[in-house]
Amino acid sequence: MKAQNDTLLQKINSPEELKGLSVEELRTYCDELRSYIIEECATNPGHLASSLGAVELAAALHYVYDTPQDKLVWDVGHQTYPHKIITSRREAFRNKRRLGGISGFPRMAESPYDAFGGGHASVSISAAYGMAKAARLQGRHEQVVAIIGDGSMTGGLAFEGLNNAGADKQTDLLVILNDNNMAIDQATGALKNYLIKISTSRYYNRIKRKLWNLLSHIPFVLRLCQKAGNAVKQGLLKNSNLFESLNFRYFGPIDGHDVEGLVRVLRALRDIGGPKLLHVMTTKGKGLEPAEHDPAVWHAPGCFDPRTGERIAKPSPADRYQDVFGQTLLELARLDERVVGITPAMPSGCSMNILMREIPERCFDVGIAEGHAVTFSAGLAASGMRPFCNIYSSFMQRAYDNVIHDVAIQKLPVILCLDRGGLVGEDGATHHGAFDLSCLSTVPNLVVAAPASERELRNLMYTALKSNCPFVIRYPRGTGEGEPWRDSPFEQLPIGRGRKLREGKDIALLTVGTTCGFAREAAEILAAGGISAAHYDLRYAKPLDEELLREVAERFDRIITVEDGSLRGGVGEAVAAWFSCAGFRPQLRCLGIPDQFIEHGTPKELYRLCGFDAEGIVRAALELSQK
Numbered sequence: 001m002k003a004q005n006d007t008l009l010q011k012i013n014s015p016e017e018l019k020g021l022s023v024e025e026l027r028t029y030c031d032e033l034r035s036y037i038i039e040e041c042a043t044n045p046g047h048l049a050s051s052l053g054a055v056e057l058a059a060a061l062h063y064v065y066d067t068p069q070d071k072l073v074w075d076v077g078h079q080t081y082p083h084k085i086i087t088s089r090r091e092a093f094r095n096k097r098r099l100g101g102i103s104g105f106p107r108m109a110e111s112p113y114d115a116f117g118g119g120h121a122s123v124s125i126s127a128a129y130g131m132a133k134a135a136r137l138q139g140r141h142e143q144v145v146a147i148i149g150d151g152s153m154t155g156g157l158a159f160e161g162l163n164n165a166g167a168d169k170q171t172d173l174l175v176i177l178n179d180n181n182m183a184i185d186q187a188t189g190a191l192k193n194y195l196i197k198i199s200t201s202r203y204y205n206r207i208k209r210k211l212w213n214l215l216s217h218i219p220f221v222l223r224l225c226q227k228a229g230n231a232v233k234q235g236l237l238k239n240s241n242l243f244e245s246l247n248f249r250y251f252g253p254i255d256g257h258d259v260e261g262l263v264r265v266l267r268a269l270r271d272i273g274g275p276k277l278l279h280v281m282t283t284k285g286k287g288l289e290p291a292e293h294d295p296a297v298w299h300a301p302g303c304f305d306p307r308t309g310e311r312i313a314k315p316s317p318a319d320r321y322q323d324v325f326g327q328t329l330l331e332l333a334r335l336d337e338r339v340v341g342i343t344p345a346m347p348s349g350c351s352m353n354i355l356m357r358e359i360p361e362r363c364f365d366v367g368i369a370e371g372h373a374v375t376f377s378a379g380l381a382a383s384g385m386r387p388f389c390n391i392y393s394s395f396m397q398r399a400y401d402n403v404i405h406d407v408a409i410q411k412l413p414v415i416l417c418l419d420r421g422g423l424v425g426e427d428g429a430t431h432h433g434a435f436d437l438s439c440l441s442t443v444p445n446l447v448v449a450a451p452a453s454e455r456e457l458r459n460l461m462y463t464a465l466k467s468n469c470p471f472v473i474r475y476p477r478g479t480g481e482g483e484p485w486r487d488s489p490f491e492q493l494p495i496g497r498g499r500k501l502r503e504g505k506d507i508a509l510l511t512v513g514t515t516c517g518f519a520r521e522a523a524e525i526l527a528a529g530g531i532s533a534a535h536y537d538l539r540y541a542k543p544l545d546e547e548l549l550r551e552v553a554e555r556f557d558r559i560i561t562v563e564d565g566s567l568r569g570g571v572g573e574a575v576a577a578w579f580s581c582a583g584f585r586p587q588l589r590c591l592g593i594p595d596q597f598i599e600h601g602t603p604k605e606l607y608r609l610c611g612f613d614a615e616g617i618v619r620a621a622l623e624l625s626q627k
Contacts, residue, residue: 007032008021008025008028008029008032009029009032009033009036009085009090012029012086013088013090014086014087014088015062015063015067015086015087015113018059018062018063018086019063021063023259023260023263026059026060026063026259026260026263027259027260029059030055030056030059030259031287033055033059033082033085033086034052034055034082034286034287035287036085036090036093037051037052037055037081037082037085038052038287038288038306039306040093040094040096041081042303042304042305042306043303044094044095044096044097044098045300045301045302045303046078046081046096046097046104046300046426047078047079047081047104047299047300048285048288048291048298048299048300048301049284049285049288049291049295049298049299049301050076050078050079050149050150050180050284050299051078051079051080051081051082052284052285052286052287052288052291053079053178053180053256053282053283053284053285053286054079054080054081054082054083054147054149054178054256054282055082055286055287056256056257056258056259056262056282057147057176057178057256057262057280057282058080058082058083058086059082059086059259060259060262060263060266061083061145061147061176061266062083062086062087063263064263064266064267064270065143065145065266065270066143067087067113068087068111068112068113068115069142070142070143070144070145071115071116071128071131071142071143071144071145072113072115072145072147073115073116073118073124073127073128073131073144073145073146073147074106074116074118074124074147075118075121075122075123075124075125075146075147075148075149075150075152075158076118076121076148076149076150076151076152077103077104077105077106077117077118077119077430078104078105078150078299078300079147079149079150079178080105080106080118081093081096081104083106083113084096084102084106084111087111087113087114088111088113089102089111097426097427097428097600098426098600098601099599099600099601099602099605099606099609100601101600103428103599103600104426104427104428104600105117105118105119105427105428105430106118115131116128116131117430118430119427119428119429119430119431120394120395120398120430121150121151121152121155121368122148122152122153122154122155122156122157122158122368123157124146124147124148124152124158124161124175125146125148125157125158125161125162125165125175126157126160126161126164127146128144128145128146128161128173128175129144129146129161129164129165129168129171129173131144132144132165132171132172132173133168133171136170136171136172143172143174143270144172144173144174145173145174145175145176146161146173146174146175146176147176147178148175148176148177148178149177149178149179149180149282150178150180150284151345151367151368152368153177154345154367154368154369155367155368155369156369156371156372162175162243162246162248163246165248165275166246166247166248166275167247168275169247169274169275170273170274171274171275172273172274172275173274173275173276174269174276174277174278175248175275175276175277175278176277176278176280177252177277177278177279177280178256178280178282179253179256179279179280179281179282180281180282180283180284180295181284243277247275248275248276248277249272249274249275249276249277250276250277250279251265251269251276251277251278251279252277252278252279252280252281253279253280253281254278254279254280254281255280255281256280256281256282257282257283257286262280265278266278284299285298288309289309290309291309296348297311297348302314316479317482318454318479318480318481318482318483319454319479319480319482319485320351320478320479320480321419321454321457321475321476321477321478321479321480322349322350322351322419322477323351323354324454324457324458324480324485325350325351325352325390325417325419325457325461325475326350326351326352326353326354326355327351327354327486328457328458328461328462329341329352329354329355329388329461330354330355330358330359332388332461332462332465333355333358333359333362334359336386336465338384338385338386339362339385339386339387339388339465340362340363340364340380340385340386340387340388341355341356341362341363341364341387341388341389341390342363342364342366342373342376342377342380342387342388342389342390343363343364343365343366343373343389343390343391344365344366344367344368344369344370344372344373344391344395345365345366345367345368345369346390346391346392346419347363347365349392349419350390350392350417350419352390364376370391370395370396370398370399370402371398371399371401371402373389373391373399374389374391374399374402374403374406374407374414374416375402375406377389377407377414377416378402378406378407378410378412378414380414381407381412381413381414382410382412386413386415386465387414387415388415388417388461389414389415389416389417390417390418390419391416391417391418391419392418392419392420392431392433393418393419393420393421393422393433393435393436393474394420394424394430394431394432394433394434396416396418396436397435397436397439400439403416403440403443403446404443407446407470408443408444408445408446408470409445411445411469411470412470413467413468413469413470413471414470414471415461415464415465415471415473416470416471416472416473417461417473417474417475418433418436418472418473418474418475419475419477420433420476420477421433421436421437421450421474421475421476421513421564421565422434422474422476422477422513422514422564422565422593423564423593423598423603423606423607423610424476424477424603425477425600425601425602425603425606426600426601426602427600428598428599428600429597429598429599429600432593432597432598433474433476433565434565434566434593434598435565435566436472436474436565437450437474437512437541437563437565437566437570437571438565438566438568438569438570439569440472440541440542441541441542441569441571441574442569445469445470446470446471446472446542447464447467447469447470447471447472447495447496447540447542447543448472448474448540448541448542449463449464449471449472449473449474449539449540449541450473450474450475450512450513450514450539450540450541451473451475451513451514451539452511452513452514452516452517452537452539453480453481453483453485453514453516454480454481454482454483454485455483455484455485455488456493456539457473457475457485458485458488458490459490459491459492459493460473460493461473462490462491462492463492463493463495466492467495474513475513475514476513476514476564477603478603480514481517493539495540495543496540496543496544496545497539497540497545497547497548498536498537498538498539498540498545498548499536499537499539499548500534500535500536500548501516501520501535501536501537502520502523502533502534502535503534504523504532504533504534504535505532505534506531506532506533506558506625507526507531507532507533507534507556507558507559507560507621507624507625508533508534508535508536508552508555508556508558508559508560509522509523509533509534509535509536509559509560509562509617509621510536510538510552510559510560510561510562510575511535511536511537511538511561511562511563512537512538512539512540512541512561512562512563512565512571513563513564513565514564515562515563515564515612516535516537518562518607518612518613518614518616518617519535519562519614519617520535521614522614522615522617522618522621523535525614525618526618526621529622531621531622531625533621534552534555534556536548536552538571541571541574542574544571544574544575544578546578549575549578549579549582550582553579553582553584553586554584556586557586557587558586558587558621558624558625558627559575559586559587559588559589560588560589560590560591560617560620560621560624561575561576561588561589561590561591561592562591562592562612562617563590563591563592563593563612564592564593564607564612565592565593566592566593566595567590567591567592567593567594567595568595570590570592570593571592572588572590572591572592573590575588575590576588576590587624587627589620589623589624591610591611591612591616591617591620592610592612593610593612594610598610
């Protein structure tokens with residue numbers, strides 16, 4: 001690359017300046033932009049592979065459309081690094097995902113170019129259609145584009161948006177399907193097979209390319225090209241076009257890395273009214289050889305050497321909770337032939353790929369469809385199976401009704417394993433698992449548990465299998481404290497029973513989940529200062545251990561509850577309510593996630609910010625001791 005000050009990347013600070021480049025210069029700019037993303041993500045990690053595949057698409061969109069007046073709605077925000085850099089955040093990108101820095105996802109509060117926030121999949125079409133409809137109702141002439149990719153088209157909300165928007169021929173909307181045949185892992189399902197059939201038909205694509213090269217330069221002729229291409233497709237592929245059947249004019253597929261072709265087609269599409277869909281083929285991880293060969297690993301690879309592509313792994317003395325889950329699930333599946341695993345497109349993220357490799361016929365990746373994952377699990381349970389449905393905590397929010405209506409009311413033995421419970425760190429507000437304890441503990445018939453350690457996760461999974469009731473287990477992202485768990489015998493833990501971990505006489509610490517470690521450390525610090533703190537682990541958010549709570553209330557006037565979850569409606573409030581109903585009036589301090597959305601930063605920084613790390617517990621204990 002040229003000296004940094006001579007690069008086009010350094011000269012371009014806004015989409016308006018980008019428009020001053022020739023198409024040939026735009027190609028060079030894309031190369032520099034891709035190199036910059038690689039260099040920066042090597043030392044400040046993030047979602048790499050998806051963004052590398054969207055470089056030319058982002059550049060072409062800002063080159064053609066008049067953003068921010070025209071609206072770009074990005075689905076799965078982790079493909080938006082090029083968009084952020086183009087839109088005046090090149091230098092800020094160096095501090096992405098860090099405390100006080102910019103988000104790794106689109107955020108309306110961060111930039112006028114972020115037309116809609118997005119961290120979860122499949123939202124773009126519905127949101128973009130709402131924007132396009134509002135513009136029409138208010139008499140504004142602006143273009144609205146939804147860019148959906150990384151498997152998000154498999155989500156039910158995407159089809160709801162297509163179904164609704166396709167019935168409105170008067171509202172202009174362009175949907176761009178950024179098709180890389182991937183979600184985080186390999187895409188699955190019938191839609192994936194349909195798109196592959198479209199994109200890999202040698203005869204259709206040969207004829208289509210000739211037609212588009214001849215005819216795709218002006219809108220009127222592009223419409224003819226689209227009709228001719230779809231006629232050829234129907235004749236050669238022996239099926240109708242799915243998107244055309246939903247009243248979307250279908251264009252493509254085209255090469256998503258040919259920036260000149262993208263500019264030409266987008267300019268023509270800009271002048272075609274009504275709902276349209278452009279099918280763009282891209283390579284996830286484009287421009288970084290290891291990422292192209294293994295895009296699942298390079299979705300969010302951590303630190304790496306940008307020259308060699310060698311990943312720089314940080315040594316850890318402990319196993320990740322997700323790997324404890326994955327290995328234990330395999331062991332349980334070998335013990336009980338009724339055990340099956342279900343994941344909504346997260347087999348490697350939750351380590352269900354361990355079961356998938358060993359017993360593939362009993363493991364199901366249902367695509368980015370959390371509600372379906374839960375109800376599919378309910379159907380399996382209703383017919384005698386024992387499904388372990390693993391969903392990230394923040395994504396489980398999307399399946400709340402399915403949990404209530406399809407699992408809890410019918411008392412079906414579905415085991416819901418919620419990975420990434422609590423504060424997850426750099427992904428920020430859209431991904432923190434802050435609300436699972438609060439919202440699920442209000443649902444009748446559910447058991448809600450939170451292990452404090454690796455071995456306890458293992459034993460709670462075994463307990464859930466033996467319980468024959470709807471069972472929720474939530475656990476955090478990352479590693480535990482290194483407690484030995486491999487090959488340990490399974491132990492069935494009594495439901496609704498906690499445990500005393502430390503004797504004390506001055507104050508009681510009540511924890512749930514992995515905040516147990518913070519309380520253990522805090523108790524040692526307090527003891528060094530002359531304050532004797534007892535420590536109780538509730539283990540279950542529901543049902544609460546009333547016998548344990550009575551013992552605590554009878555022995556202590558000062559009590560602190562600690563949870564890595566929302567304080568509003570959380571375990572602390574449930575404990576306070578029990579004390580009140582039972583006639584106890586202790587001085588009670590509840591620590592956890594406050595009633596606000598917590599930004600991105602390292603987990604350690606966020607625990608401190610929310611005040612429930614060891615230091616925060618000590619501070620609360622000292623304040624109570626002075627009263």
